[in-house]
Amino acid sequence: MDNRLVFWIDTINTWLGKAFGWCILLLTAATSYEVFARYVLGAPTEWAFDAAYILYGTLFMMAGAYTLARNGHVRGDWIYRSWKPSTQAKSDLVLYFLFFFPGIVTMFYVGWDYAAYSWSVKERSLFTPAGPIIYPFKTIIPIAGAMLIAQGIAEVLRCIYCIKHGNWPPRLGDVEELEQVLQKQYSTEGANGEKA
Known part of the structure; x- marks a missing residue:
């Protein structure tokens, strides 16, 4: 497998x-200002x-593909970890096609129509008197959805690689869970004969 496509998507x-x-x-700055304005100045914002x-919706939507690229979504790890990598990959592959792609393709398709309608009517928020435009937000x-579909393709390619070779291909690294850092530290210290 050529990892260039997978790394490019990642x-x-x-x-x-x-x-x-x-x-x-x-989001933190806006919320902090609102609390200050409401309770100290007595002048809540619109x-x-x-x-x-x-901001929260944008963050939530756009973090999905990043989290998938980092293998950070929640799963039943207590069972999954006990399996061989090839068994994990087979399970993941089936689940991607049964649940992930149907849901995400639907999100993309319905989201496209939803955003197109919002742009056509120049939709504004009805929740507050300020009524800001929200059609750019709905474009998210x-x-x-498109970014999740692309990342899903990368994950399927990873599964295929693992099924063929018996181990997971490498991922780009930028952050690590503390548990993984401690496991690496323990295995390095154990290999050197030092006490943890």
């Missing part, structure tokens, strides 16, 4: 995940609620 989704990760800082759900739905 790289794009990593970049997007990190770029949209800045939404959390904007825009904070809209800003909060738009098909974009996130």
Whole structure:
């Protein structure tokens, strides 16, 4: 298997995940300002609620493909870990085609129509008097769907590789779970004969 396509998809989704990760800082700043304005100044804002759900929704949608690229979504690890890598890959492959792709393709297709309608009517929020435009926000739905489909293809290629070779291909690395760091540290110290 040529890992270039897989790494290319991983790289794009990593970049997007990190770029949209800045939404959390904007969300924190907006919420903090709203609390200050409401309780200290006695002058609540008209825009904070809209800003909060738009920023959180954008972050949530655009982090999905990044999390999948990092193998960070929740699964029944206590069973899954006991399987051989090839068994894990076979299970993942079946589950991608049974559940992942049907759901994500539907999200993309319905999201496309949803966003197109929103753009056609120049939709505005009805939740607050400020009524900000929300059609750019609704465009995030098909974009996130497309990125998840691409990452799903990368994951299927990983499964095929693992089934053929008996081990998982490498992933791009930028963050690691503390548990993995400790396992590596323990195995290195154990191999050197040092006490943990």
